[in-house]
Amino acid sequence: MTKADLVEEVTQLGDLTRRDGEMIVDTIFDSVIHALRSGDKIEIRQKSREVKEIVASLAQVDKRPVLSWLELDKGNFIGTFKGAPVREEMNEPAIREQYVVEYYSR
Numbered sequence: 001m002t003k004a005d006l007v008e009e010v011t012q013l014g015d016l017t018r019r020d021g022e023m024i025v026d027t028i029f030d031s032v033i034h035a036l037r038s039g040d041k042i043e044i045r046q047k048s049r050e051v052k053e054i055v056a057s058l059a060q061v062d063k064r065p066v067l068s069w070l071e072l073d074k075g076n077f078i079g080t081f082k083g084a085p086v087r088e089e090m091n092e093p094a095i096r097e098q099y100v101v102e103y104y105s106r
Contacts, residue, residue, distance in 0.1 A: 044077040
């Protein structure tokens with residue numbers, strides 16, 4: 001499940017505009033990101049390990065670039081946050097920053 005999928009789901013469940021859905025998802029993500037500290041572990045609970053989106057995402061993890069700021073233990077469903085990524089590590093897929101600026105400048 002991507003962020004866009006999550007925004008779509010929130011938008012539909014709450015009968016909201018897309019912009020409101022994006023704001024809700026961004027707020028939740030920002031809260032989680034700011035709460036993380038180096039060495040924190042993120043674990044998928046036993047009950048959620050059978051969710052099809054989680055199983056599909058873990059099946060694809062070997063095809064993605066290795067993230068220096070995250071250590072993954074697929075067998076135990078645990079990720080360890082090693083520290084905030086630098087800008088260059090967050091460019092996957094390639095972000096065209098000028099497009100983002102133009103979009104939000106409307």
